[in-house]
Amino acid sequence: MPLARATAVVLWTVAAAVVLALLAPLIVTLAVSVSASPVFNLPPPALSTRWYERTLRLRDLWPAVRLSLEIALASTAVSLALGTLCAIGVTRGSFPGKTALVTFMVSPLMMPGLVVGVAILQALRELGLRDASASLLIGHVVITLPYVTRTVVASLTLFDFTLIEAARTLGCSYPKALVKVMVPVLAPAFLTSGLFAFLASMDNYPISIFLVDARHKTLPILMLQYLEENPDPTIAAISSGLILVTIGVLLLADRLVGLRRLADF
């Protein structure tokens, strides 16, 4: 069938182009980071590790990395707790307006980050909270919670709750049955949603920009500021570090739950 073959050719050509286009920014970043040239010439005229060495001397960088990691870990942990409880309530409880509640729980993902950031800033100012770390944590949970709620709700909808009753019939106490039966089934959902929640927090710019202060900056804020002030390949070295860490984390996640599950983020 010539039409079927033409369709297949189009599909695979587009797919190949997409793979190249999506990986191009990452490859370019890695290439620039090992270039000896201070301008972004490609291919690199000579290899060098000078930009990586420079990152070690950037005084603001490491506190920013640390703050970002702390906020991301804390907001992911809070989201996993609140989101899982909420997901169990939605799938097991019975109350009117369930669909509306799930829509509401996921809605921060669809709202403009800058607007949410401004709104949170003004609300916190009204309350008199000026502590940057606390403000950042409050703001970041707003954007990490939807990831967890959405994924765990989807996973629990498929979960057969009679298994818990079966475990109880076989002599488990209710809490023990929950832990023994539900936790292994939900583990991939925790891992996937926790990963995306963590990455969303690490990457957040639009909410953070309103909540940071001069001494507490998260990594994306610091990176954009650096790019605007003195764009040199140091930023490529930092970016490459982030890319390599991300590849490592994804490889681990792939071994634990498989890439296909990550696609249902």
Next chain:
Amino acid sequence: MPEASLATPAAHTALASPRVRVDSMALLVVPGALYLAIAFAAPLALLLIASVVRDGHLALDGYARFLADPFSWTVLANTLRAAGLTTLICVLVGYPTAFALARARGAVQSALLAALILPLSVGVVVKAFAWTILLRTDGVVNRLLVGLGIVETPVRLLFTETGLVLGAANVFLPFMVLPIFAVVKLIDPRLEESAATLGASPRYRFVHVTLPLTMPGVIAGVAFVFSMSISMYVIPTLLMGDRFKTLSILIARSFLFMRDRAMGSTVAVVLLLIAVAVVAASAIVTRRWQAAR
């Protein structure tokens, strides 16, 4: 929950005392819902109220000034045009990609998935920075365009709207492909086969079987990409610089540099209303679509 007995009675058939159980289970949503109500919904509501009330009176002069200024309309048009073009490219490229992803097997599927998920996991500042390099006049994109014979001499892409849309479409593409893929992989291949057995041409099969089945995924992807594109900030800041103004950039400038809270709040509410409209529209279109079938 007084009306608990009305909702989904099938979910708890095995339970001896459904009413008590149901109430305690439903309470589990309270901490999360309350958190978002206080930290997300209430601040947005306050922002909305503050933009129309001053000293206890209704004051719409902020909006009057915004709507009377031709500059606002330029900014609004910039925002919607860039977002619309970005979404269009994502649909055109993402739709076939989702099918390729669903048809691929083994290592090819893994490679495709990795190519979608890895960029999704890398920060937007990193990707936008990389696009400032890719789009340079002597950059990779220009060499490709010249090499393929699409243009004769390198064209200016960085700091142009074309460059912005290219970069943004690249960053948001996974958010289009994955929702469509989620629907495509559920399609029963026997549907297409039976349509073929009944004598439907490939074109007819696509228009009347495949396309309708994938529409929910397309709607979800469009809503996702469009709402992210109207509110993008980092990408235009790096790829367009100061001259190109979008609603997001105006909000950031008003609050962070000009200290013009009144102006910033007005623009923020305008952007918020557009985002809410996108979500509402996608929900309505999806419902209509499913009801019509």
